[in-house]
Amino acid sequence: MLKRNKTENSIFKNKLLIFLFMFTVIFVFIDSRIRPQIITLARYKVQSVVTQAANQAIIEQMEQSPLSYGDLITVQRNENGEITLLSYNALEVNRLKSQITSTVISKVQMMDKADIYIPIGSISNLDMLNNKGPLLHFVITPAAFVETDIESEFETTGINQVNHRIFIVLKISASALIPNYSTDVEFKTRVCVAQTVIVGKVPENIFDNLHYLGD
Template identity: 30%
Template sequence: MGSLLGIAAAALLLSSVERQLRPVLETMAEAEAKNKIVEIMDRAIAEELSAGGTTYEDLIHIETDEAGEISALTSDMSALNRFRTEILRTMVADLDTLSGSELSIPVGNLTGIHILSGKGASLPIEVIAVGSVHGDYRHHFENAGINQTRHQISLELTVTAEILLPGETLHTQVTADIPVAETVIVGPVPDTYLQLGADA
């Protein structure tokens, strides 16, 4: 009878510990997977920028009036779409290699105790599937000095993924806003820059 009570008490203790550590494990698993996915995003953009030599002037045309003042900023839709397509194609190929890959978290990391970080057995994490991959352009304007405006173009990339943990499957979404090109515009920025839009 005593041994049964001991087993029951141990089971309850393990269950309690598991309930306490489960949220930490989920958070760390998501962070680990997200880090890998963001690395793929960064690498895809860096490789495309390096291979294609894409610059701000390739994506945005600055138009001036007879006085030399900036009259409009015009998107090169063909160049923007081509660049985004190449980025997404590279990402899909790299993410396919991530699907089915195994990551791990040392048990010591779950305790929150610094000296135990990286210690103990590793709990397996597997990215079992990568779903949709989506990208939208964002335009950011900020003051860069007297009569100067910095215009930065970034690509907001979103990836959905499923992560397999012991006893459950997590669904997560990773979004990163990664700079693509920028320039400093000298002079007043015309209102027509609004034509660029978020999805240019």
């Protein structure tokens, strides 16, 4: 009787080990199939929602504290009234950058969690089952680190006419946090915050001081 119980226990343990082994193999197989899709969708989703939040934050900030071209750019002229130098108003520019960075981060922190769905047939690696079957649901928690810069863009629009546009550029490092998964993505987005048409003779080196302004 004792020998029989030992045999039954041994069989049960062997079956349990086989079951655990098969479960692990299946789990690893499914994970290897679904992980790349989760990562790809998560990157796309987090970039989309963070970009939308960032652009909205810039628009809201500009509506709350409107700035004109003259607020951001200092124009120097000679005795003949010709423009000799354009330079950033460092105080206003850095204040704007700081406010926008703070607003964007607050927007991202207040964002709701995002959802992604993957058809279960997509993990089969069979074309006939791709994008078919019940949907697997995953919840993404967005997070982001933001750096704000300012850029100038110049375009000749006619004889002695140059269109000068000022952009706020956000360099964003975003993370998509998912249970058992996480991924990072870096990207840029920019919004024009001021522009003007400069009329008259414009020296070629007049814009040398406007390519970048550090903090």
